Amino acid sequence: xxxxxxxxxxxxxxxxxxxxxxxxxxxxxxxxxxxxxxxxxxxxxxxxxxxxxxxxxxxxxxxxxxxxxxxxxxxxxxxxxxxxxxxxxxxxxxxxxxxxxxxxxxxxxxxxxxxxxxxxxxxxxxxxxxxxxxxxxxxxxxxxxxxxxxxxxxxxxxxxxx
Amino acid sequence: xxxxxxxxxxxxxxxxxxxxxxxxxxxxxxxxxxxxxxxxxxxxxxxxxxxxxxxxxxxxxxxxxxxxxxxxxxxxxxxxxxxxxxxxxxxxxxxxxxxxxxxxxxxxxxxxxxxxxxxxxxxxxxxxxxxxxxxxxxxxxxxxxxxxxxxxxxxxxxxxxx
DNA sequence: AAAAATACAGTAAATATTATGGCAATAGAA
DNA sequence: TTCTATTGCCATAATATTTACTGTATTTTT
Numbered sequence: 001x002x003x004x005x006x007x008x009x010x011x012x013x014x015x016x017x018x019x020x021x022x023x024x025x026x027x028x029x030x031x032x033x034x035x036x037x038x039x040x041x042x043x044x045x046x047x048x049x050x051x052x053x054x055x056x057x058x059x060x061x062x063x064x065x066x067x068x069x070x071x072x073x074x075x076x077x078x079x080x081x082x083x084x085x086x087x088x089x090x091x092x093x094x095x096x097x098x099x100x101x102x103x104x105x106x107x108x109x110x111x112x113x114x115x116x117x118x119x120x121x122x123x124x125x126x127x128x129x130x131x132x133x134x135x136x137x138x139x140x141x142x143x144x145x146x147x148x149x150x151x152x153x154x155x156x157x158x159x160x161x162x
Numbered sequence: 163x164x165x166x167x168x169x170x171x172x173x174x175x176x177x178x179x180x181x182x183x184x185x186x187x188x189x190x191x192x193x194x195x196x197x198x199x200x201x202x203x204x205x206x207x208x209x210x211x212x213x214x215x216x217x218x219x220x221x222x223x224x225x226x227x228x229x230x231x232x233x234x235x236x237x238x239x240x241x242x243x244x245x246x247x248x249x250x251x252x253x254x255x256x257x258x259x260x261x262x263x264x265x266x267x268x269x270x271x272x273x274x275x276x277x278x279x280x281x282x283x284x285x286x287x288x289x290x291x292x293x294x295x296x297x298x299x300x301x302x303x304x305x306x307x308x309x310x311x312x313x314x315x316x317x318x319x320x321x322x323x324x
Numbered sequence: 325a326a327a328a329a330t331a332c333a334g335t336a337a338a339t340a341t342t343a344t345g346g347c348a349a350t351a352g353a354a
Numbered sequence: 355t356t357c358t359a360t361t362g363c364c365a366t367a368a369t370a371t372t373t374a375c376t377g378t379a380t381t382t383t384t
Contacts, residue, residue, distance in 0.1 A: 194340095203341080
């Protein structure tokens, strides 16, 4: 806790506004960004460079329309393991990396062990993928699939409480 | 299914490579992007404009480091409702919009009704937020919290099977 | 209080963006 | 087939942005 608090204290109001605006529009020019945050172009660029180097900004990306691109089906999968060997998670990581349709894989506390988020074309293709996944992953005892019927919110923006 | 298949057929190999590269680096210049996909700058820009207008590209964003920015705790929450009124989902949408810590809210099929993804500073603050959420949201019968202990994969990239 | 470090604005050169015109290839109509 | 229209590309040039550099003011350190 102390670490994060210290780190975030290094960021002043302008840094946080830069991060905010960059979350809203990742292709904004430094000229426009400077105007938004009240800086001229050069110090604005310097700050962005610093925020990138210090790791606050990890990357920039275009957000695509999954429905138009053949990935209209979103499912979450809960997975239970029979045994929890120490190295199962690293096996999981390797296996998960093989399927680009698996957007997320988390080790969680609670009634089950892993939570997967998968984006794919349709149910038929999902059934096939799930079969492959369960066949490849080690020691799967049980899996439960939740099909997303409607999404009320979906963002990867971090709340900057600025 | 026919719709998506038709739509994606409108995209040729170059379009898909543009989308791919834009997912990898949302701030790439059109000059460099053109070199990557084998086009000069002007038609490259034209294609990106078209992909934006047609909705394939929804937005651009910077991916920030949640751990460094005071949101090191990731939890998923399953929520069951007592009654499923027709307009509960719209109430959910409104309520969810009030909390920027709630990154995702999905209506799902299965044993429970809603799945929330929440990014927040720590457990103490989470308990408080959960209390507020359960108090505000209508007709919550049960909730189950899963704390993410480790993440093997987390991306919002769409698989373009290019 | 002096020196050093920091952060800013302004400037100018290199580079990128963007509108335009022209050309070639393709598709559609006569 | 042949003509025309459309499409998509490249090249060019103007405008704008990026980026390195310099100087200055402010803050921090000694």
